[in-house]
Amino acid sequence: MPLHPDLEKKLREAIKHFWKTRQKQARKQGAKTGARDAGARTAVTGGHQMDGFINLVRDYLCANGLPKAQVFCGKAVEIPGWYRPEKQWDLLVISDGELLAGIEFKSQVGSFGNNYNNRTEEAIGSATDIWAAFREGAFKPSARPWLGYMMLLEEAPGSMRPVQAREPHFKVFPEFIDASYGKRYEILLTKLVRERLYDSACFLLQCEKRREGGLPRARSRTYFREVHRLATGTRRCDCKHSKIELTISGNGKDLITKCLH
Numbered sequence: 001m002p003l004h005p006d007l008e009k010k011l012r013e014a015i016k017h018f019w020k021t022r023q024k025q026a027r028k029q030g031a032k033t034g035a036r037d038a039g040a041r042t043a044v045t046g047g048h049q050m051d052g053f054i055n056l057v058r059d060y061l062c063a064n065g066l067p068k069a070q071v072f073c074g075k076a077v078e079i080p081g082w083y084r085p086e087k088q089w090d091l092l093v094i095s096d097g098e099l100l101a102g103i104e105f106k107s108q109v110g111s112f113g114n115n116y117n118n119r120t121e122e123a124i125g126s127a128t129d130i131w132a133a134f135r136e137g138a139f140k141p142s143a144r145p146w147l148g149y150m151m152l153l154e155e156a157p158g159s160m161r162p163v164q165a166r167e168p169h170f171k172v173f174p175e176f177i178d179a180s181y182g183k184r185y186e187i188l189l190t191k192l193v194r195e196r197l198y199d200s201a202c203f204l205l206q207c208e209k210r211r212e213g214g215l216p217r218a219r220s221r222t223y224f225r226e227v228h229r230l231a232t233g234t235r236r237c238d239c240k241h242s243k244i245e246l247t248i249s250g251n252g253k254d255l256i257t258k259c260l261h
Contacts, residue, residue: 007060014052015206018152021049022109050105053150054090057103061093070095079139082132083125099139102130103148109208112158112181120188123149127197147198153185155207 025048054073062068071093078086079099093101104126108115127147134144153159162178175187182205189201 007056010052010056010059014056015204017052018049018107018206019208021051025049050090050107050150050152053105053152057091057150066093066095070100079130080133081129082136082138083129087126087129089126098142099145100142101146101148103150105150107152108159109154110156110158112156113163116181116184119151119185123188123192124197127192131197146200149189149192149198149201150204151185151189151202152204152206153182155182155205159205 058071058073061071071091073091077088077090077092079089079092079102081087089102090105091101091103092099104123106119106123108119130145130147133139134142139145159181161180163180163184164178165172165176176184179187185203189198189203192198193201
């Protein structure tokens with residue numbers, strides 16, 4: 001089933017915002033310092049690339065019944081951790097003193113080897129931290145909150161080619177053998193949801209050369225359906241099963257959207 005036209009339009013705008021923000025930050029940093037960071041770090045250090053997606057989800061939640069005052073992004077997004085004093089989430093939903101949801105929005109362009117490990121450790125660590133804090137009563141009287149995770153990865157030769165796993169002492173699990181970084185992210189998000197570290201995850205694979213080309217005609221809407229259910233109150237943290245939906249447009253070169261819950 002296709003996305004609603006308004007949602008599809010905003011998703012297109014979020015993708016354009018992502019690439020334009022990266023370009024502006026890279027130019028600005030180079031002009032100030034006279035030199036650019038190694039690789040794609042010029043844009044990564046500036047932040048805000050994912051603001052289009054954060055605002056999209058915020059507006060979607062509010063349009064489906066959540067008061068704007070209950071959705072936090074940009075400011076007042078810190079909540080207690082168990083292994084650290086607090087953690088900033090990209091988007092929080094808090095109503096009447098109860099933590100209803102937290103969503104993370106992450107991206108990676110270039111430097112696939114180094115940043116993949118960082119993103120993996122970050123995703124696992126953030127979820128482990130919040131669930132430990134929840135167990136210890138940090139969010140009383142909240143019921144179990146809903147956690148979401150969105151990841152945008154650049155589609156490039158470096159993210160699509162097979163990567164050899166290092167096995168000096170023990171064998172890796174078979175699903176990782178010759179898996180590209182794109183495939184590794186798919187495995188990561190699948191396992192994060194199946195292990196109930198997150199309730200829903202969305203994986204976007206975008207080629208920079210086609211950043212103005214819009215969206216594929218076919219895609220999954222699972223992630224946004226989950227967000228919609230959260231907003232309308234038809235689902236409250238009762239995920240008992242995991243499901244994977246994958247659709248690829250045409251030749252698969254524009255945008256691949258993988259949504260898992």
